[in-house]
Amino acid sequence: MAAPISEGVMLVSFSVREDACRNLEGPPIADIPTVYAIDTRRWLILSIQK
Numbered sequence: 546m547a548a549p550i551s552e553g554v555m556l557v558s559f560s561v562r563e564d565a566c567r568n569l570e571g572p573p574i575a576d577i578p579t580v581y582a583i584d585t586r587r588w589l590i591l592s593i594q595k
Contacts, residue, residue: 553586 582591
């Protein structure tokens with residue numbers, strides 16, 4: 546999912562397929578929502594929220 550929050554900045558989140566990361570230790574990756582704020586002019590990650 547992606548949504549603009551201001552001119553030149555977009556919020557981006559990813560959904561992981563449940564079967565893509567099987568047999569890993571720790572919490573399931575799909576249970577850890579992560580949202581990135583991206584500067585779309587310079588293509589830099591401005592912040593990460595977990």
